[in-house]
Amino acid sequence: QRQESIAVNELLEMTVSLIIKIAQHETKEAEHHRGLDGNVKWSQTLLEQISAVEVARPIAVRCGILQVLVSWLRSGDQERVRPASSALRYVTSINDKYMAGWIHSEMVNKGAVRCLADLAHDPSATHDTRLAIAQILSSLCAAPHTRAAVVEANCIKFLIGMLYEHDGRSSGEVEYFAA
Numbered sequence: 001q002r003q004e005s006i007a008v009n010e011l012l013e014m015t016v017s018l019i020i021k022i023a024q025h026e027t028k029e030a031e032h033h034r035g036l037d038g039n040v041k042w043s044q045t046l047l048e049q050i051s052a053v054e055v056a057r058p059i060a061v062r063c064g065i066l067q068v069l070v071s072w073l074r075s076g077d078q079e080r081v082r083p084a085s086s087a088l089r090y091v092t093s094i095n096d097k098y099m100a101g102w103i104h105s106e107m108v109n110k111g112a113v114r115c116l117a118d119l120a121h122d123p124s125a126t127h128d129t130r131l132a133i134a135q136i137l138s139s140l141c142a143a144p145h146t147r148a149a150v151v152e153a154n155c156i157k158f159l160i161g162m163l164y165e166h167d168g169r170s171s172g173e174v175e176y177f178a179a
Contacts, residue, residue, distance in 0.1 A: 051090035085132035120158035
């Protein structure tokens with residue numbers, strides 16, 4: 001069983017690393033050609049899926065998923081922003097407090113909080129994206145140093161605005177995370 005566990009961990013590590021390398025390459029190609037093709041859409045789906053798996057999240061952060069997601073958030077392209085915000089929400093919501101502290105610090109260091117602040121003020125952001133931002137910011141506010149980054153990036157106004165938002169699609173979930 002121990003050897004099987006080691007083999008599974010190695011396979012997970014290689015799979016996550018390969019997916020992120022492909023996503024990095026495809027993102028560079030898409031930025032170079034200024035277009036979004038089917039390959040990038042494929043990598044968006046895979047990045048969301050590996051981000052949803054708790055044991056894969058630390059591996060993904062170590063392999064560079066944050067740089068890819070920040071790039072997608074900065075693109076302004078809703079076809080990239082929605083999956084990036086969703087994947088970032090998963091990455092942020094890790095249960096292991098030690099890992100969460102490290103991942104949250106990496107998010108601050110890689111500029112994800114600043115991107116979220118910019119995206120929070122974007123009127124074209126969809127409801128799903130705004131909910132993901134509220135969830136991410138809620139997670140980041142758990143520790144003093146990442147909370148300070150949220151305050152410094154001026155995200156508090158966004159969260160307060162979410163509390164007052166009544167667009168018909170809003171749910172108690174949005175208000176919960178904003179609070």
